[in-house]
Amino acid sequence: MAKPAAQFITPPNRVHDLKHPLFDEQAIARADSTLEALSDSLEDWLEQDIQRLQDARLAAESAHWSTASLDVLMTAAHDLKGMGATYGFPLATRLAASLCRLIETDAGKALAQSDPKLVCAHVDAIRAAVRERMRDADNPVARALLNTLETSVASLGVAPV
Numbered sequence: 001m002a003k004p005a006a007q008f009i010t011p012p013n014r015v016h017d018l019k020h021p022l023f024d025e026q027a028i029a030r031a032d033s034t035l036e037a038l039s040d041s042l043e044d045w046l047e048q049d050i051q052r053l054q055d056a057r058l059a060a061e062s063a064h065w066s067t068a069s070l071d072v073l074m075t076a077a078h079d080l081k082g083m084g085a086t087y088g089f090p091l092a093t094r095l096a097a098s099l100c101r102l103i104e105t106d107a108g109k110a111l112a113q114s115d116p117k118l119v120c121a122h123v124d125a126i127r128a129a130v131r132e133r134m135r136d137a138d139n140p141v142a143r144a145l146l147n148t149l150e151t152s153v154a155s156l157g158v159a160p161v
Contacts, residue, residue: 035086046087050130052076053096057123065113073119074103080126090136091146095126098150101159108158118152125149 023031035042053076060069077099084093099122102108112119125145128134134142153159 039088042087045083046089046092046130049076049080049083049087050127053080053123054127057120060119061116065116065119067109067113070103070109070112074100077103077122088135089130091129091134091139091142092126094137094146095122095129095149098122098146098153099126102153102156105158105160108156111156111158118149118156122149 053073056069056073056076060066060073063069077096081093081096081100084090084096099119102118102122103112129142129145137143137146
């Protein structure tokens with residue numbers, strides 16, 4: 001008996017008509033209203049995420065920057081990267097993204113283990129940005145800080161492009 005020929009299943013093409021928005025004005029208004037109602041909670045959640053990042057940094061330092069401790073730090077930074085803008089701090093998102101780029105690869109982790117100053121600078125920058133209410137890179141100090149950290153990470157060649 002011959003083997004049946006391989007069959008490929010392709011999902012139907014789902015094309016959205018971009019002339020019509022996916023969400024109507026009422027849905028957008030409800031979402032904005034919900035975010036406004038959560039604004040006090042968002043600040044608390046941001047503070048908790050910042051504290052978790054700082055705790056992960058201190059734990060990594062105590063663990064002599066072990067790979068496992070850097071993974072925990074990476075997770076905390078990744079969470080801030082994903083939520084910073086939602087919390088109203090797109091600068092925190094960009095700073096956390098730079099920290100993630102620094103320690104997401106084996107080469108970056110090795111660098112952090114041998115010289116953790118740049119990791120610490122990222123965590124300190126995120127904490128300072130939130131404490132000083134620097135929400136985005138429109139602030140000249142924030143822009144300079146962000147540029148310095150991103151340039152430093154890029155120059156090391158350990159981060160994916």
